[in-house]
Amino acid sequence: xxxxxxxxxxxxxxxxxxxxxxxxxxxxxxxxxxxxxxxxxxxxxxxxxxxxxxxxxxxxxxxxxxxxxxxxxxxxxxxxxxxxxxxxxxxxxxxxxxxxxxxxxxxxxxxxxxxxxxxxxxxxxxxxxxxxxxxxxxxxxxxxxxxxxxxxxxxxxxxxxxxxxxxxxxxxxxxxxxxxxxxxxxxxxxxxxxxxxxxxxxxxxxxxxxxxxxxxxxxxxxxxxxxxxxxxxxxxxxxxxxxxxxxxxxxxxxxxxxxxxxxxxxxxxxxxxxxxxxxxxxxxx
Amino acid sequence: xxxxxxxxxxxxxxxxxxxxxxxxxxxxxxxxxxxxxxxxxxxxxxxxxxxxxxxxxxxxxxxxxxxxxxxxxxxxxxxxxxxxxxxxxxxxxxxxxxxxxxxxxxxxxxxxxxxxxxxxxxxxxxxxxxxxxxxxxxxxxxxxxxxxxxxxxxxxxxxxxxxxxxxxxxxxxxxxxxxxxxxxxxxxxxxxxxxxxxxxxxxxxxxxxxxxxxxxxxxxxxxxxxxxxxxxxxxxxxxxxxxxxxxxxxxxxxxxxxxxxxxxxxxxxxxxxxxxxxxxxxxxxxxxxxxxx
Numbered sequence: 001x002x003x004x005x006x007x008x009x010x011x012x013x014x015x016x017x018x019x020x021x022x023x024x025x026x027x028x029x030x031x032x033x034x035x036x037x038x039x040x041x042x043x044x045x046x047x048x049x050x051x052x053x054x055x056x057x058x059x060x061x062x063x064x065x066x067x068x069x070x071x072x073x074x075x076x077x078x079x080x081x082x083x084x085x086x087x088x089x090x091x092x093x094x095x096x097x098x099x100x101x102x103x104x105x106x107x108x109x110x111x112x113x114x115x116x117x118x119x120x121x122x123x124x125x126x127x128x129x130x131x132x133x134x135x136x137x138x139x140x141x142x143x144x145x146x147x148x149x150x151x152x153x154x155x156x157x158x159x160x161x162x163x164x165x166x167x168x169x170x171x172x173x174x175x176x177x178x179x180x181x182x183x184x185x186x187x188x189x190x191x192x193x194x195x196x197x198x199x200x201x202x203x204x205x206x207x208x209x210x211x212x213x214x215x216x217x218x219x220x221x222x223x224x225x226x227x228x229x230x231x232x233x234x235x236x237x238x239x240x241x242x243x244x245x246x247x248x249x250x251x252x253x254x255x256x257x258x259x260x261x262x263x264x265x266x267x268x269x270x271x272x273x274x275x276x277x278x279x280x281x282x283x284x285x
Numbered sequence: 286x287x288x289x290x291x292x293x294x295x296x297x298x299x300x301x302x303x304x305x306x307x308x309x310x311x312x313x314x315x316x317x318x319x320x321x322x323x324x325x326x327x328x329x330x331x332x333x334x335x336x337x338x339x340x341x342x343x344x345x346x347x348x349x350x351x352x353x354x355x356x357x358x359x360x361x362x363x364x365x366x367x368x369x370x371x372x373x374x375x376x377x378x379x380x381x382x383x384x385x386x387x388x389x390x391x392x393x394x395x396x397x398x399x400x401x402x403x404x405x406x407x408x409x410x411x412x413x414x415x416x417x418x419x420x421x422x423x424x425x426x427x428x429x430x431x432x433x434x435x436x437x438x439x440x441x442x443x444x445x446x447x448x449x450x451x452x453x454x455x456x457x458x459x460x461x462x463x464x465x466x467x468x469x470x471x472x473x474x475x476x477x478x479x480x481x482x483x484x485x486x487x488x489x490x491x492x493x494x495x496x497x498x499x500x501x502x503x504x505x506x507x508x509x510x511x512x513x514x515x516x517x518x519x520x521x522x523x524x525x526x527x528x529x530x531x532x533x534x535x536x537x538x539x540x541x542x543x544x545x546x547x548x549x550x551x552x553x554x555x556x557x558x559x560x561x562x563x564x565x566x567x568x569x570x571x572x573x574x575x576x577x578x
Contacts, residue, residue: 009324010460011297015485039461040295040492042485080345080387080400101365101386140495143432143464172296172460173323176429179381195543197301201324207426212381225540226547249513249538256483256514 008201
């Protein structure tokens with residue numbers, strides 16, 4: 001079973017929910033927690049653990065072989081991403097713009113653009129009690145999160161048996177990185193806040209999940225801080241409300257220090273256990 | 286003219302609430318741009334009139350004409366993104382997987398594949414409640430190319446600023462360090478980092494600062510909710526000193542931000558408070574720090 005935890009808006013509590021659910025569930029069954037918010041992975045502040053392995057992640061980009069090149073310009077013509085530019089008697093490659101489609105390389109009549117690997121980030125695996133924790137982290141300056149997200153998911157699938165519970169902490173938003181992190185999940189939990197910003201971004205995330213034809217439910221974090229519009233929305237849209245996590249300054253303080261809220265604050269542990277119960281009712285767990 | 290970009294690395298640090306407050310304080314002197322096109326929220330506080338809009342096209346997706354296709358499977362062989370599906374010897378494109386590279390089109394022996402330009406969203410020019418202009422956008426569901434839409438919003442904001450002789454372009458950037466942020470930063474004169482004193486907030490701020498350094502940009506920092514953890518707040522202050530980041534202000538944890546938001550107002554318009562006072566001082570400081578641009 002693969003559960004992705006996502007949200008339209010950043011900072012709503014995705015990482016809080018992902019790490020705490022992983023921790024609580026791991027007390028009864030083994031769990032793999034994967035941080036796919038590769039631009040800003042934060043789960044590791046809450047799931048510390050021992051490092052088991054680390055590997056660099058590469059994407060493939062073309063490298064210009066001046067001696068073989070006949071300057072026909074076909075590479076520039078086929079590249080849709082402006083990553084290959086022929087300038088006078090030179091071919092320039094813009095690594096960060098390259099999508100690794102191989103078109104320039106394989107369509108070059110002289111094999112003057114062989115593909116070489118290029119380091120974009122790393123995947124690190126940790127162990128913390130009964131949680132297997134995998135983190136994908138993008139190098140600063142790299143613009144494309146998607147290839148790293150895809151490889152991190154691939155890594156998890158190869159490393160762990162298919163029947164294990166996988167929890168993915170997804171990136172925020174509604175564009176390609178989120179799609180990559182949720183498209184293969186069996187169930188999505190959307191985390192939101194009871195505020196106008198929270199509701200607005202939730203409606204966008206819901207549109208994405210409907211487009212992807214996914215089963216999903218909603219968790220409201222910082223419950224009590226704003227208004228009840230999110231609850232009304234869930235009722236009107238017939239979306240299961242899996243639970244609420246109360247708004248407490250103590251929670252913000254525990255979060256700041258990297259404490260798991262389920263161990264630091266009893267009220268929040270109760271709220272999280274309720275969410276787990278509801279996931280069982282939904283036959284997700 | 287000065288282009289001021291507000292970013293945060295981590296989401297949910299108060300970036301949009303603070304930027305919208307500055308937009309009110311700037312009054313008619315600034316053009317506002319919401320470059321968080323993935324989850325644009327500024328309109329909830331600034332109430333634009335959505336008066337003018339245009340569709341935004343960017344990127345392509347392949348489409349296979351079944352009448353022409355001779356089912357050779359070459360398209361599937363070359364596609365690195367698993368975007369070509371073969372169902373009972375019937376080839377078609379899975380649009381969500383297609384990156385629009387056009388490799389399949391190049392190798393198709395019978396020209397059965399066309400690349401179709403994608404409508405990825407809309408962008409708007411609106412008047413907001415302070416009677417100035419705001420440029421904003423809405424990315425289509427699941428659309429990519431948000432970096433290009435950000436560039437478009439910025440370009441239009443700049444054009445408006447020139448046409449209307451405005452001195453300031455105030456930009457709400459996106460979270461993260463990826464392509465939309467890189468796009469928000471290009472051409473900026475000053476970057477404001479909004480952070481919170483949490484392990485994750487500090488970590489993400491450091492990452493985004495590393496990115497800013499690649500651009501050789503001058504930055505200032507606002508620590509929001511500084512009293513949630515004084516120890517980390519102090520570390521952030523030290524980090525700013527060491528890296529020559531202007532410490533603009535430290536704002537206390539205050540639920541009035543959210544209360545103001547639920548009434549569709551910025552905290553500046555909501556009620557007199559310590560935060561309001563601090564934000565006014567912050568804006569004055571930013572104006573002073575960016576003098577000469």
